[in-house]
Amino acid sequence: MESAIPPHLITARRRHRRVDDDYKPPYPSFVARYKPGVARVVMAYFGQQYRGEVPLTAASSTADFVKLVSEAHGPSHWDHAYYVDQAGFANEVFVAYWDDVARFDAWFVPARAAWTGSGVDGVGRFIEVLRPAVDRYETLFSSLGRPEGVAVIAGGMSGEVLEHAYWGGMRDRIPLSLTDEMRSSGKPTLLQDGPRLRVLAADNLCMIRSGQDWSDTDTAERRMYLEDVEPVLREGMDFLRDDGISIGCYANRYMRLRGPDGALTEKSYGQSWWQSLSALERWAESHPTHVRIFGAAMKYLSSLGPAAKLRLYHEVTVAAADEQFFEYRGCHPKTGMLAAVG
Template sequence: MVFHIEYPRTIPERRPPGHQPAAPRFSLRWKQPVGLLISDYFALQGQDLTWDEQADFFARLESSFGTGGPDAFERMRFTDEAGAQNAVLVAYWLDGTRHGRWERTSPFMDWFRDDARLSGERGVWRETLHVPYDRHETIYSTPNYPIGLARTPGSERVAITINGYFGAMRDRIPLSAIDSLDSPFAAMPARGIPASLGRRVKVASPLNMVSIRSGQYWEGAGNEQTADYLDNLQPKLMRGMSHLATHPDETGTLTLRVMTNLNPDGSPRSETSVHGYFLSMTLLEEWSKRHETHLDIYRHAIAMNRLHKEKREVFTWHEVFALLPGTFSEYANCHPSTGLLPWFAAA
């Protein structure tokens, strides 16, 4: 038995009548009830970050995980639109009380909130996402590789049929059966340039903002499938991400990060993660359904799945949160384009 939540539908699902997916897909379940899911992103930011600086940041954070720490975590790195490098650790908790106690007693959080973080050439930031179980969904191309929430204990991937059609992402969110998950914003808010350098700025974001972390893993794939991914699928993926990032009014994109997953020694893995925030699920769905940059990704992935079937060696996945209001982000001495800083009222 695995835990899951379903509601009697008052809102019609998007699945076409009689739909059967062309390729198998899997979604995450747990063996025990899970009430709250927490994904906490921590980062060090600066121009020309050395590996020693990144390693010290990761070590400081990870050493604080001894009591009350996360159920799983991963390290990543990316260069943002301002040219700054960001060393990122994302941590997952399945227990809100344990997360809260860790935050209150963690020596890392004392360091993070010290005024010493407000000077110098480095910034730090944190984005804390917490959602009830019924506001999330996941999908994986294979059940074999644990990543993201799938690294947490008691989790397993189960076969699903709510995939392979436009609108399936929404249908997989249990709450979508009774809630339209609309944004309270009729249009994108005005983008600002906050005075953030040398300051600690806190941001609270709106109801039903969407967080998506998607991933691509080709470690150990054979030459043929690796070449196809690097030469064909990855360029299509990057074109799609570029369109999202450069057309916020059309797509609802607030920020988008293309990150490289890291080994413990800082070397890059054959794995990337794209993490983005979107104001509206509806706008994101319109891009995925109608825009050629997403259709190129979709068609190629489907073609490769049909060609290789269960022998497909390039693994793809995502996890989605439809967030409650007040999702909390904190930026210390960060440049004004960082994350959610440009979009929402800050104090």
């Protein structure tokens, strides 16, 4: 049994884990392992939104992003997802990942100018970037063999890890938690740069991407997931989208991944911005919407046991203030972190 925290990031512990050293998880889970030379990663969300039928400008914007990621210093991995937000706008979201900040910086200057530097008729655009040090985020996977998100750019995966399947495991997998409470401080503020709106977020802002992959399930298991679990998950995601601000969730997107041909796949993920890791933990541990999600998932997994083919994963980041960048142009006021500043 391994620790989720890699040896080169373990320091003298000043804060206790939520479980004792003799704890044994009830089922296996795994984390992404990065090469020791990787000090920081980049998670860059590029989005566009429009209402109604797909305008020609939106279609060309998708082609624009594909061209951008093909430029020099482009990402090691990127994916493309879709959802309709609370204001009825369709959103196409491209997420790109780097493990070399210098390479990202060289790419980002012209990419930012191309994406939000000028208006696109009928289309809003946004850029949301985190560039956390490797001691400020964690990943977790229910199975090996198919990494998603930031784990795709890792050097590999761990063996079975200790810190999971208990409340508090998410925090215990973040290396910085050995010594730091990661307490949020300050409030997001708005800065206007001509037609572009920048949100300056608070220290220790939290982001989670939490995904589901049912593409390997057989007919019976797929029906069980889509009829018994997914509607409960969607209810919780909708609560965070519409009313999450009351519990410290600034914004939530529940999205379907698109494949290389643009078609929707049998993969989804929720992605949300939180005031703090503590706010995310409180929702996960005690809010009725997540209690129902957890209950439906446990009933599903316990009934299928090891035969379950559903794949689950997440990544959680607690970003310092200087590791964040949020910019919006032509977007409605509930888009992403704009919701945090009213």
